[in-house]
Amino acid sequence: MSLKSLLAGVVGFTSAGIAATLASMPTAARPPAPDVPANPLLAPWTGPYGGVPPFDRATVELLKPGLEAGMAEQLAEIERIAADPEPATFDNTLAAMERSGRALARVRTVYGIYSSTLNDDAVQAVEREMAPKLAAFEDQVTQNARLFERIAAVYESREKSGLTPEQQRLAWVYYTDFVRAGARLDPQAKQQLAAINQRLATLYTRFGQNVLADENDGQLVIENEADLAGLPESVREGAAQVAVSRGKAGRWVIANTRSSVEPFLTYSARRELREKVWRMFVNRGDNGGATDNNAVITEILALRAERARLLGYETHAHWRLENTMARTPARAMQLMEAVWTPAVARVREEVADMQAIADQEGGGIRIEPWDYRYYAGKVRKAKYDVAETEITPYLQLENLREGMFHVAKELFGFQFKPVDPARVPVYHPDVRVWEVDDPAGKLVGLWYFDPYARKGKRSGAWMNAYRPQERFDGEVRTIVSNNSNFMKGKPGEPALISWTDAETLFHEFGHAMHGLSSSVQYPSLAGTAVARDYVELPSQLFEHWLSTPEILDRYALHYQTGKPIPKDLVDRIRQAERFNQGFDTVEYLSSALVDMKLHLAGAQPIDPDRFERETLASLGMPSEIVMRHRTPQFNHVFAGDGYSAGYYSYLWSDTLSADVWEAFTEAGGPWDKAVARRLYDDVLSVGNTVDPADGYRAFRGRDAGIAALMRRRGFPVPVVAAPADKAN
Numbered sequence: 001m002s003l004k005s006l007l008a009g010v011v012g013f014t015s016a017g018i019a020a021t022l023a024s025m026p027t028a029a030r031p032p033a034p035d036v037p038a039n040p041l042l043a044p045w046t047g048p049y050g051g052v053p054p055f056d057r058a059t060v061e062l063l064k065p066g067l068e069a070g071m072a073e074q075l076a077e078i079e080r081i082a083a084d085p086e087p088a089t090f091d092n093t094l095a096a097m098e099r100s101g102r103a104l105a106r107v108r109t110v111y112g113i114y115s116s117t118l119n120d121d122a123v124q125a126v127e128r129e130m131a132p133k134l135a136a137f138e139d140q141v142t143q144n145a146r147l148f149e150r151i152a153a154v155y156e157s158r159e160k161s162g163l164t165p166e167q168q169r170l171a172w173v174y175y176t177d178f179v180r181a182g183a184r185l186d187p188q189a190k191q192q193l194a195a196i197n198q199r200l201a202t203l204y205t206r207f208g209q210n211v212l213a214d215e216n217d218g219q220l221v222i223e224n225e226a227d228l229a230g231l232p233e234s235v236r237e238g239a240a241q242v243a244v245s246r247g248k249a250g251r252w253v254i255a256n257t258r259s260s261v262e263p264f265l266t267y268s269a270r271r272e273l274r275e276k277v278w279r280m281f282v283n284r285g286d287n288g289g290a291t292d293n294n295a296v297i298t299e300i301l302a303l304r305a306e307r308a309r310l311l312g313y314e315t316h317a318h319w320r321l322e323n324t325m326a327r328t329p330a331r332a333m334q335l336m337e338a339v340w341t342p343a344v345a346r347v348r349e350e351v352a353d354m355q356a357i358a359d360q361e362g363g364g365i366r367i368e369p370w371d372y373r374y375y376a377g378k379v380r381k382a383k384y385d386v387a388e389t390e391i392t393p394y395l396q397l398e399n400l401r402e403g404m405f406h407v408a409k410e411l412f413g414f415q416f417k418p419v420d421p422a423r424v425p426v427y428h429p430d431v432r433v434w435e436v437d438d439p440a441g442k443l444v445g446l447w448y449f450d451p452y453a454r455k456g457k458r459s460g461a462w463m464n465a466y467r468p469q470e471r472f473d474g475e476v477r478t479i480v481s482n483n484s485n486f487m488k489g490k491p492g493e494p495a496l497i498s499w500t501d502a503e504t505l506f507h508e509f510g511h512a513m514h515g516l517s518s519s520v521q522y523p524s525l526a527g528t529a530v531a532r533d534y535v536e537l538p539s540q541l542f543e544h545w546l547s548t549p550e551i552l553d554r555y556a557l558h559y560q561t562g563k564p565i566p567k568d569l570v571d572r573i574r575q576a577e578r579f580n581q582g583f584d585t586v587e588y589l590s591s592a593l594v595d596m597k598l599h600l601a602g603a604q605p606i607d608p609d610r611f612e613r614e615t616l617a618s619l620g621m622p623s624e625i626v627m628r629h630r631t632p633q634f635n636h637v638f639a640g641d642g643y644s645a646g647y648y649s650y651l652w653s654d655t656l657s658a659d660v661w662e663a664f665t666e667a668g669g670p671w672d673k674a675v676a677r678r679l680y681d682d683v684l685s686v687g688n689t690v691d692p693a694d695g696y697r698a699f700r701g702r703d704a705g706i707a708a709l710m711r712r713r714g715f716p717v718p719v720v721a722a723p724a725d726k727a728n
């Protein structure tokens with residue numbers, strides 16, 4: 001699963017600064033004093049490919065002054081737009097907005113990378129100081145009354161002023177974003193809103209830092225080799241390397257991160273250690289003491305409810321969903337509930353299968369949450385004769401990366417070429433860069449790849465646009481990145497990844513392809529800057545190509561023998577594709593349902609622990625599964641506004657991606673060129689220049705229903721029309 005860029009889609013009007021501090025700020029327009037070198041983070045990017053981020057000159061110390069100068073510069077630009085004596089036009093208002101804030105966008109790209117991948121005490125201090133200032137800055141922009149008047153004027157005359165459809169869409173995006181951010185409130189309400197947003201920014205930062213602290217500090221140290229029972233060589237090696245990095249050479253360490261914990265729960269034969277590791281992981285942010293997130297959550301929920309009321313919405317969820325495909329919480333709930341019941345029924349079957357094996361083994365074990373992954377592996381072996389350990393030797397990270405490039409080339413003609421490391425600086429030695437060209441050899445953009453786990457890197461995987469594509473003032477090529485937390489191989493050996501990791505790799509590459517395919521005029525509408533519940537369509541779609549015979553035969557090569565994965569193993573993998581869908585769906589959906597219900601609960605004070613417990617009980621949550629993200633560690637929802645009341649988006653998007661996949665299989669199969677062309681034209685390249693429901697309909701000739709999703713997961717297909725059928 002991924003998080004979108006801090007920047008994607010917000011170029012042009014998101015940035016920050018408190019009025020009181022502005023007077024003393026340097027502005028980029030003012031020449032620097034002779035003995036003070038200009039901040040390289042602010043300067044236009046130089047070098048090949050239309051300029052690249054100056055990672056060779058970036059330091060933590062430059063972030064704060066860079067952000068402050070960038071904010072000041074954009075405020076000055078916005079003041080000029082707002083004070084223009086000419087009547088508001090598209091060019092002097094919206095195009096001018098698109099041109100503004102460039103220096104700040106450049107600094108924020110580097111700031112975002114430091115926050116998510118190079119996070120240490122120094123970066124955290126900058127985050128704590130700058131998060132509320134950036135929030136205040138954003139409010140200062142959206143609350144500028146003269147600016148909003150001009151935006152509203154352009155918006156209201158959009159149909160009769162000769163604007164292109166894309167320009168009209170941009171006018172709509174600016175207008176609705178400003179209104180939704182409180183542009184129409186009275187001055188007193190604006191002040192209240194700004195205070196709430198600044199407090200929320202502080203709390204989001206604290207929430208994320210608390211989770212990271214528990215992930216960094218928690219660990220299981222294994223002294224005795226016998227306690228490694230069941231772990232395959234690659235997992236033992238990973239644990240040995242983590243131990244080395246934590247000054248415990250000669251021992252083994254299971255870190256408190258998903259990439260360490262999940263393999264341990266899958267393989268460890270030591271049940272009491274599985275329970276220990278499981279408890280450590282699911283209690284992140286919930287341990288009392290300085291890093292406990294419960295009080296933070298209560299305050300965030302109260303502030304969000306108050307903000308929604310100020311803005312005129314029933315709840316935070318209603319506010320968040322208004323500009324999504326789902327549009328209302330009720331429609332998102334309807335989809336989740338339609339899938340929840342069959343998923344829970346499937347879990348009952350899965351648990352029965354696991355219990356049968358446990359009973360056969362004797363020992364009187366009743367399946368508990370720390371047993372699920374371990375016994376699921378045994379069931380898969382028994383039912384489909386597929387063991388993860390049998391597959392992993394064929395899943396070399398670098399080969400699969402070549403496999404993704406193959407998909408991009410076959411479907412869209414994109415060609416990936418490695419960039420000479422001497423030409424393009426990177427922020428960490430693990431990062432590599434590829435140039436991406438179109439079929440005619442014309443540059444499309446750059447792809448940065450940062451695959452490995454390390455301390456200070458946020459867990460999970462995500463795509464980030466360092467620079468969105470745009471064309472209105474001359475062609476600007478995009479720069480995108482994929483980030484994940486895979487384990488490195490033994491020294492001298494390739495990195496081998498799990499099947500789930502391989503799916504994640506393809507998922508994030510789908511986001512990257514969305515960014516690289518962008519072909520629009522205005523950066524605010526480019527690439528992945530689309531509705532939250534539409535953005536996971538390309539990513540979840542790309543996962544499907546991993547298990548095609550073409551990719552596995554050519555790229556899943558054994559790391560020792562170089563031989564391709566055997567045909568019969570591929571067949572068995574494909575037969576097992578719907579295996580464990582009960583677990584996967586319930587683990588995800590319980591988190592999505594709790595997220596939505598927390599944000600529908602309104603203004604009463606919420607005790608997160610109790611709310612979670614009672615909500616899960618009322619849903620009939622199977623006791624053998626825990627939420628994928630328990631409330632105190634739910635970064636998607638509480639480390640920012642991003643996926644708040646929005647975790648359902650993955651399911652919503654998956655109704656679409658499952659339906660797109662069927663468009664391929666109904667036609668010539670996964671490599672059908674005509675379907676790929678339509679996908680590029682109507683979905684991938686258009687960004688947010690069209691309403692997603694319209695774009696989808698143009699691609700498919702109809703709306704997506706729930707049927708393809710249910711088939712994909714192996715659940716019964718309901719006869720009643722699904723919510724997504726009415727996605728208009």
Ligand SMILES: [Zn+2]
Binds near residue numbers: 002003511536
């Ligand atoms: Zn994603």
